[in-house]
Amino acid sequence: MRLSVLLSTTLLCIVLALLAGPAVASANYDDANVSGYNTDAELESADEIESAIENGTATPAEAVLIGDSLIVAIGSERLAEEIDEANGSTTTERFFAVLDGDPELLVRQTNALQRYGPKVFQLGPANTTVYRSGNTTYTVIDTGTVDVDRPDYNRSEDAEIDRGDVYQIQFGTDLSLTREEESEFRIIDVEAEFDDGVFDPLAPDTVNRTVRTYVEPDEELVVTLSLDGGETRSERVVVPSGDSRKRGVDSHVEFGLREVDSGTGYTLRLVHDGTVVDRRNGTVLEPNATLTDARFVEIAGERHLTFTVRLSHGGTVVTETLDGERRAAVDGIAPGESTEVEIPVQEDYLENPDAKARLVPERGHVRAFRTGGPTMTAYPNATYAIDGEEIRQGTLTPTPTATPTPTASASPTGTTTAGSPDDPDDQPGFGTAITVAALAVAALVLLARRRPNTD
Numbered sequence: 001m002r003l004s005v006l007l008s009t010t011l012l013c014i015v016l017a018l019l020a021g022p023a024v025a026s027a028n029y030d031d032a033n034v035s036g037y038n039t040d041a042e043l044e045s046a047d048e049i050e051s052a053i054e055n056g057t058a059t060p061a062e063a064v065l066i067g068d069s070l071i072v073a074i075g076s077e078r079l080a081e082e083i084d085e086a087n088g089s090t091t092t093e094r095f096f097a098v099l100d101g102d103p104e105l106l107v108r109q110t111n112a113l114q115r116y117g118p119k120v121f122q123l124g125p126a127n128t129t130v131y132r133s134g135n136t137t138y139t140v141i142d143t144g145t146v147d148v149d150r151p152d153y154n155r156s157e158d159a160e161i162d163r164g165d166v167y168q169i170q171f172g173t174d175l176s177l178t179r180e181e182e183s184e185f186r187i188i189d190v191e192a193e194f195d196d197g198v199f200d201p202l203a204p205d206t207v208n209r210t211v212r213t214y215v216e217p218d219e220e221l222v223v224t225l226s227l228d229g230g231e232t233r234s235e236r237v238v239v240p241s242g243d244s245r246k247r248g249v250d251s252h253v254e255f256g257l258r259e260v261d262s263g264t265g266y267t268l269r270l271v272h273d274g275t276v277v278d279r280r281n282g283t284v285l286e287p288n289a290t291l292t293d294a295r296f297v298e299i300a301g302e303r304h305l306t307f308t309v310r311l312s313h314g315g316t317v318v319t320e321t322l323d324g325e326r327r328a329a330v331d332g333i334a335p336g337e338s339t340e341v342e343i344p345v346q347e348d349y350l351e352n353p354d355a356k357a358r359l360v361p362e363r364g365h366v367r368a369f370r371t372g373g374p375t376m377t378a379y380p381n382a383t384y385a386i387d388g389e390e391i392r393q394g395t396l397t398p399t400p401t402a403t404p405t406p407t408a409s410a411s412p413t414g415t416t417t418a419g420s421p422d423d424p425d426d427q428p429g430f431g432t433a434i435t436v437a438a439l440a441v442a443a444l445v446l447l448a449r450r451r452p453n454t455d
Helices: 002-020 046-055 077-085 091-099 430-450
Strands: 033-039 063-065 069-075 104-109 120-122 128-133 136-142 147-149 166-172 184-188 192-194 206-213 221-227 232-236 249-256 265-272 275-283 289-299 302-311 315-321 326-333 338-344 346-349 352-358 363-372 375-387 390-393
Touching: 033 046, 033 063, 033 166, 046 069, 046 128, 046 136, 069 104, 069 166, 077 091, 077 136, 091 128, 091 136, 192 265, 192 275, 206 221, 206 363, 221 249, 232 249, 289 363, 289 375, 289 390, 302 315, 302 363, 302 375, 315 375, 326 338
Parallel strands: 063 184
Antiparallel strands: 033 069, 069 136, 104 120, 104 166, 120 147, 128 136, 166 184, 192 206, 206 249, 221 232, 221 265, 265 275, 289 302, 302 338, 315 326, 315 363, 346 352, 363 375, 375 390
């Protein structure tokens, strides 16, 4: 009887298990090896994905252009077995059936503002296609159609993938946000761009411009400069190798415009693989700068140096001491616009509230610079002197240090005199003669004393 009951119970458990479908393991997937790639190619099989990774069409995901595909490769024998056992007519359906259990594929933002919480990719068959090759599962995510959500943010507000977002790829169970640089990628909306802000106009000089790139070193990237009248110049952008693409790599190009007339219009284009990805228009113009209405004022109980500055090419204004030590800098001044500048004379150090840093020296200068490329070029006639409470155009010279009065001085005839000329013992030549005579007498006396007595 007991054997019959035991056998019946066992059969019932087996039947219930079969009706419930395959069980999803709750293990931590410690065997999983996860890596990310990005590509702009249309890949429709595991073989095509593996070929793209091998030939460089798909590259490690450091910077992902919105609209490109993010490929997540998950090497896991356990996951492969669970996909084989899951319900669904396609690999994609079976993969997401597995994700209905314990494991997660999480693409989560790591640089979110705390008050909003991180954005998370909302993955599903509408934006993600899955392929298998042995124990490796490839998920191909369309970053142009995937939605994001902020699950930790309690307000209903649409979230979007934005330029500059940094995301981390994770797979497993009980996932926590632990920063791992090797599994992160940055969202970009251009593959290359000029990195100098607005730079209209250009100076009739050697122009150096920075290009921020997210492309591989072997990709074609060219800057063309077209001048009014039909002249066009081109410079290839040399992208350094070995640097991370995650935050972009800075390269520089130069054009000589010394012979170009002031007032000539230009168009600057950045071309990647034949496509213009950034463009700037402007005019070649002689640089000039003015600084007016400079004074010291009280603002909220603190002394400030205020003035109005106008920089033809935009740039930066700095304060510095007489020996060139920079104290304060005001960046991002727009070209050709009158800008009100306020610089506190002193600023508290955060780590020591009792200490003060003097941002405006008691004696020093205010200087204006054009920025572009890796260098800063001073505006001509744009240096202003700070002398106590006064500020004026021009420069200051350091206060000369007092020179001690020498005890000996050069006479008009070139002979050296010392002491008073009224003392006959100090007249030129007498001191030396008397000394020599005294030494001679002393020597004779000494010889006389040392001479042996012959008596």
